[in-house]
Amino acid sequence: MTWLADIWPPFALTLATPRLTLRPILDADIPAAVAAARSGVHQPGKSPFSTPWAELPEDELAPNMAQWYWRCRAGFTRESWTLLLGVWQDGEFLGVQDLGARNLAVLKTVSTGSWLKQAAQGRGIGKEMRAAVVSFAFDYLGADVAESEAAAWNKQSLGVSTSLGYEPNGLFRDSWGTEVEEVQRVRLTPPTFKRPDWPLKVQGHEGLKTYLGL
Template sequence: MTTMSSIWPLFDLKLRTPRLELRPITDQDIPAAVDAARSGIHEPGRNPFSTPWSELPDDELGPNMARWYWRCRAECTPENWTLLLGIWHEGQFVGCQDVGAKELAALKTVSTGSWLKQSVQGVGLGKEMRAAVVLWAFDWLGAEVAESEAAQWNTASLGVSRSLGYEPNGITRKAWGSKVQTVQHVRVTPDTFKRPEWSLQVQGHEAAAKFLSVR
């Protein structure tokens, strides 16, 4: 029998850390993702996202999030992909960690971004989920660089980066919704990465790697 996983093997990928499970967001997960976002991600007027999606009215937030999840799937090719991993903590959907790459075979570089609902911030989950995708990128995908960025005022995100061994990689000015922000770019390599003491558990990697043409 043909299953959704046989058509879209990325759905079988699971990354497990001591406190978290990361897995691709399915259509069945979208309502939980929207509820988590609606519960609050950041203080009003302190938007950490270059596209201010989290500030949309409730009746627009859900459709906008669904379109983004569908678009990332529709545009996923071995040459250019963004994988949106839902974060489950104690059985609850609490955020999203994305990891993506352009021309991974040649550039050996991935980029990441994330969000967590406010009620679980400040206890190290952001660091744990970032470490998970960096470990997967370096140890399973063969990446040699992981990049990220944050508004210069976003000390929480930049603190996570620093704690994992990321180093500054230049600054730029970007349109951040209706504002202009100074953005700090950071990068980490296997040599500078501060590996966690725990081991990452990975399920479904082989089919996902084949789908993404990772050798």
């Protein structure tokens, strides 16, 4: 890992909660990510994603996921970036938590998104991994605002947001696969953040901060 971090500093980052380890996805992790997605992410025909990537045929899913991971790395700049963090529990790949920003040094605003395989849902893991990246953004990257969004019908995702202290930040209409959905934006700040009762353990953030000019 050390030589990889020397080439691309974000690879050094690790976030640890009581149950989970979050770190950037390496090429060697892609098969585990694909297997987790193939095991099922949501109910058939009810995609929580505006682009229904998890419903792709098996022969298209793996290339699509790999291209997305590579695209996020290739497009990672100080001005605009998305960091994809794999989520592990006891060596098992559970899903992906992303953290992104545009012009973070000035706007002090991050956004998040995630997916979790169905077998790991309903155990508070989605809340724990979101709390980890929001804590990291506020405490280590100097963010003042964390934003997220979900389809208005997605009570599970919006419930995670509410439980962490996010507040509604407006509705908008967006294309959702072949349909149109009402989408709820939510917004969190350090004063409204309902912090977890566990400490976040962070390693390897110095190189990332330097890389981002923070």
